[in-house]
Amino acid sequence: MSDGRVAADDPSEGSIDDLLARLGTGPDGLATAEAARRLAVHGPNETGAGRGRPAVLRFLAKFLNPLVLILLFASALSAATGDVASFAIVVFLVVASVTLDFVQETRAEAVIAALRRSVALGASVRRDGRDAAVPAATVVPGDVVRLAAGDLVPADGRLISAADLYVGEAALTGEPYPVEKRVDPEGGAADGAGAVFAGTSVISGSALAVIVRTGRATAFGRLAGSLAAAPPPTAFELGIRRFGAMILRLTVFLVLFVATVNVAFDRPWLEALMFALALAVGLTPELLPMIVTVTLSRGARRLAARRVVVKRLATMHNVGAMDVLLTDKTGTLTEARIRMIRHVDCRGADSDRVFRLAYLNSRFESGIRSALDEAILEHGEPDVSAVTKLDEVPFDFERRRVSVLLDDGGTRLLVAKGAPEDILALSSFYEAADGTVLPLDPAARAAIAAVFAGLGEDGLRALGIASRAMPADHVSAVLSDESALVFAGYAVFLDPPKASAAEAVRDLVDAGVTVRILTGDNDRVTRHVCRELGIPVRALATGEDLAAMGEDALAARVGEVDVWCRVTPAQKERVLAAWRRTGAVVGFLGDGINDASAIHAADVGISVDSGADVAKEAAGLILLDQDLRVVRDAVIEGRRTVENVTKYVLMGSSSNFGNMVSMAGASLFLPFLPMAPTQVLLNNLLYDASEAGIPFDRVDDAALARPVRWDLGLIRRFMLVLGPVSSLFDFATFYLLLRLFGPDPALFRTGWFVESLATQVLVIFLIRTRGSPLASRPHPALAALSLAAVAAALLLPVTPLGAAFGFVPLPWSFHLLLVGLVGGYLAVVEVVKRAFFRRRAAAPSHRSA
Ligand SMILES: Nc1ncnc2c1ncn2[C@@H]1O[C@H](COP(=O)(O)OP(=O)(O)OP(=O)(O)O)[C@@H](O)[C@H]1O
Numbered sequence: 001m002s003d004g005r006v007a008a009d010d011p012s013e014g015s016i017d018d019l020l021a022r023l024g025t026g027p028d029g030l031a032t033a034e035a036a037r038r039l040a041v042h043g044p045n046e047t048g049a050g051r052g053r054p055a056v057l058r059f060l061a062k063f064l065n066p067l068v069l070i071l072l073f074a075s076a077l078s079a080a081t082g083d084v085a086s087f088a089i090v091v092f093l094v095v096a097s098v099t100l101d102f103v104q105e106t107r108a109e110a111v112i113a114a115l116r117r118s119v120a121l122g123a124s125v126r127r128d129g130r131d132a133a134v135p136a137a138t139v140v141p142g143d144v145v146r147l148a149a150g151d152l153v154p155a156d157g158r159l160i161s162a163a164d165l166y167v168g169e170a171a172l173t174g175e176p177y178p179v180e181k182r183v184d185p186e187g188g189a190a191d192g193a194g195a196v197f198a199g200t201s202v203i204s205g206s207a208l209a210v211i212v213r214t215g216r217a218t219a220f221g222r223l224a225g226s227l228a229a230a231p232p233p234t235a236f237e238l239g240i241r242r243f244g245a246m247i248l249r250l251t252v253f254l255v256l257f258v259a260t261v262n263v264a265f266d267r268p269w270l271e272a273l274m275f276a277l278a279l280a281v282g283l284t285p286e287l288l289p290m291i292v293t294v295t296l297s298r299g300a301r302r303l304a305a306r307r308v309v310v311k312r313l314a315t316m317h318n319v320g321a322m323d324v325l326l327t328d329k330t331g332t333l334t335e336a337r338i339r340m341i342r343h344v345d346c347r348g349a350d351s352d353r354v355f356r357l358a359y360l361n362s363r364f365e366s367g368i369r370s371a372l373d374e375a376i377l378e379h380g381e382p383d384v385s386a387v388t389k390l391d392e393v394p395f396d397f398e399r400r401r402v403s404v405l406l407d408d409g410g411t412r413l414l415v416a417k418g419a420p421e422d423i424l425a426l427s428s429f430y431e432a433a434d435g436t437v438l439p440l441d442p443a444a445r446a447a448i449a450a451v452f453a454g455l456g457e458d459g460l461r462a463l464g465i466a467s468r469a470m471p472a473d474h475v476s477a478v479l480s481d482e483s484a485l486v487f488a489g490y491a492v493f494l495d496p497p498k499a500s501a502a503e504a505v506r507d508l509v510d511a512g513v514t515v516r517i518l519t520g521d522n523d524r525v526t527r528h529v530c531r532e533l534g535i536p537v538r539a540l541a542t543g544e545d546l547a548a549m550g551e552d553a554l555a556a557r558v559g560e561v562d563v564w565c566r567v568t569p570a571q572k573e574r575v576l577a578a579w580r581r582t583g584a585v586v587g588f589l590g591d592g593i594n595d596a597s598a599i600h601a602a603d604v605g606i607s608v609d610s611g612a613d614v615a616k617e618a619a620g621l622i623l624l625d626q627d628l629r630v631v632r633d634a635v636i637e638g639r640r641t642v643e644n645v646t647k648y649v650l651m652g653s654s655s656n657f658g659n660m661v662s663m664a665g666a667s668l669f670l671p672f673l674p675m676a677p678t679q680v681l682l683n684n685l686l687y688d689a690s691e692a693g694i695p696f697d698r699v700d701d702a703a704l705a706r707p708v709r710w711d712l713g714l715i716r717r718f719m720l721v722l723g724p725v726s727s728l729f730d731f732a733t734f735y736l737l738l739r740l741f742g743p744d745p746a747l748f749r750t751g752w753f754v755e756s757l758a759t760q761v762l763v764i765f766l767i768r769t770r771g772s773p774l775a776s777r778p779h780p781a782l783a784a785l786s787l788a789a790v791a792a793a794l795l796l797p798v799t800p801l802g803a804a805f806g807f808v809p810l811p812w813s814f815h816l817l818l819v820g821l822v823g824g825y826l827a828v829v830e831v832v833k834r835a836f837f838r839r840r841a842a843a844p845s846h847r848s849a
């Protein structure tokens with residue numbers, strides 16, 4: 001094709017040979033150079049619709065705020081009537097403020113994007129005839145990819161080979177059950193059974209597929225483009241939005257009010273309109289999104305230093321609010337390295353026969369390969385050259401077992417391994433030490449179960465191993481073959497508790513996070529691990545108990561059960577849902593395919609970099625090292641984020657808001673406007689600049705000790721209490737300024753400009769802590785910016801720039817007055833603030849469990 005593209009059409013149609021020819025590839029994939037060339041032509045394999053508008057457009061979009069537009073329009077009008085200077089000033093101030101916003105936000109987003117790339121999904125492709133791990137975004141049409149259980153399918157492709165491949169297509173078709181896929185040599189099979197699609201995941205089995213189309217050309221890419229599937233907003237995002245809406249309503253009301261009154265009093269309408277608009281600009285927390293993003297990205301960067309990657313920003317506040325953490329056991333509470341230490345027969349004596357069977361099973365199973373399989377394969381290498389695999393019943397987390405059908409030197413053999421209770425229950429015979437097969441009478445069954453119980457008491461994990469001779473005409477294995485088995489013995493593993501986990505759990509509990517364990521493993525082993533780690537187990541329940549509970553019974557018990565054992569993936573999700581219904585903010589930490597749906601459903605989904613694709617994809621936080629200790633760091637960082645955003649909002653909604661309201665009120669009884677529109681805008685710009693340090697601010701330890709939730713009610717009450725304090729001082733200021741200067745607009749405006757800015761800005765030193773401002777040191781950047789803003793306001797009146805804004809030098813008597821007013825204001829705010837938080841601390845808390 002002329003533009004260098006290879007044919008990218010429906011992966012289900014046509015024969016495989018034809019498709020490979022058209023894609024210019026073969027079963028061995030592409031050469032690296034050719035793949036690079038195709039990547040340049042076809043673009044990256046990404047479906048994300050929200051990806052990068054050019055920076056210029058994003059910058060310009062910031063002007064598309066109706067307030068800003070009306071303001072620019074009005075000042076253009078006033079320029080037309082002669083006031084060109086004020087037009088220039090308005091344009092300058094608007095551009096300065098948008099630039100401040102844009103630069104900060106862009107830098108923050110770049111940090112986050114870089115972090116996200118660091119945990120991007122990979123794909124296993126054939127390049128230059130070898131398997132290579134590449135980022136999934138670099139997969140191109142013609143690539144041959146290898147798929148295994150737990151993988152996300154990187155792009156749309158056609159199966160070249162497949163073994164017991166089951167795929168979850170819910171994201172694409174809504175179909176909740178796994179769909180079987182098989183090679184379709186000639187093409188056209190119903191329901192695309194010969195093809196795999198981006199956005200779906202491999203549940204079990206393995207395959208090789210040739211990629212036919214990538215990125216937005218995929219079925220999922222087109223869907224994502226049309227639906228623009230944005231995740232639902234989190235409680236924090238909703239809270240921020242509600243806060244914005246609350247301020248907006250007040251602003252609209254105030255602007256209409258000021259405009260009406262001024263028109264009613266026959267004042268110059270254009271100036272009145274500009275004044276009202278400038279007030280509105282002063283009122284809107286236009287920096288809020290920027291402050292949120294910058295605060296979050298700063299938190300994300302600090303966490304990156306602890307090797308935790310924040311993939312989804314909203315997770316950052318949720319983790320600060322998290323009251324409950326549900327976690328799996330393997331790798332989190334135990335060392336990730338599992339070792340096989342023994343292989344014993346039905347009496348508990350060492351047996352090579354059991355090892356051989358276990359090895360055969362692990363060696364030939366093609367589905368989910370777990371750490372247990374790795375441990376078996378590493379343990380030794382018996383000669384299996386005479387063995388061929390015929391079929392398998394793949395592993396799944398409901399059955400908790402896997403069986404392979406083998407031809408072992410002429411005899412057909414089904415070898416099963418899995419959770420011991422279940423394997424034993426499916427057995428009707430057992431192998432005695434001399435190899436004879438005996439029926440499993442109740443006494444033998446009890447003896448074999450006792451061996452398993454003994455291993456569990458010692459904290460050893462075990463898998464049951466069993467086999468069954470099959471007739472020679474048996475070519476495919478089915479579920480019902482897993483019956484009348486001959487029990488052989490146990491494969492025994494050591495999965496030692498992780499020393500650091502005990503402290504990590506304690507730290508989380510100290511930080512006010514309830515920790516609960518959900519595991520697919522059995523109760524003895526889990527109890528043992530908890531005992532070793534000193535984690536109290538007051539109540540333990542199993543998946544079987546859970547299955548017998550209705551929703552009400554579960555709701556009643558979920559709070560008290562410390563450990564859930566032998567739970568299936570669906571049950572993990574059920575426990576999670578029950579916790580969420582208690583009103584708690586719930587985190588889920590897991591690394592496996594069996595954890596993915598619970599991770600997805602959690603408020604805080606946490607996975608590890610080495611985890612399965614599906615788990616990583618569902619998570620909002622990725623731990624580069626599987627270590628519970630860093631979860632606490634994330635919790636603290638999340639709390640810090642929420643606290644700092646709250647500071648900004650409390651500032652905006654108390655002091656700044658009060659000032660603007662007072663100014664609107666003053667415009668009623670003063671014979672002139674209390675500030676010129678350009679002065680209001682300048683006041684707002686300086687105020688904004690002073691707040692740019694908030695994301696970097698320190699947060700008191702006391703505020704980080706408990707989960708922090710975004711609390712709009714608190715903000716509203718704070719505003720109602722501190723608003724009047726601020727207004728009281730404003731009106732005192734107006735009165736004193738009139739007394740001091742008489743009805744001189746220039747002096748009055750200059751005095752009020754300086755006073756209002758000083759009070760608005762300096763109050764941050766009180767609001768940023770619930771305790772004494774003297775005991776809590778602010779971050780130097782915040783202190784410097786705040787003091788610089790106040791200094792600028794004090795110096796402006798004596799500069800030519802100040803003169804351009806209409807300011808005049810102030811007499812020394814004013815500065816005395818200023819010190820008195822600001823000092824008095826801060827003192828009263830401090831007293832009121834203490835009383836406010838003391839009352840709140842006394843009120844009953846709403847925290848669950
Ligand atoms: N490869 C395997 N072959 C046979 N059985 C297995 C295999 N992997 C796991 N099982 C069985 O399935 C059970 C559940 O698996 P697993 O322990 O991975 O679940 P989990 O919920 O992830 O537990 P954890 O909290 O320990 O991570 C195991 O206890 C074991 O009995």
Ligand SMILES: [Mg+2]
Nearest residue numbers: 328330591592
């Ligand atoms: Mg697990």
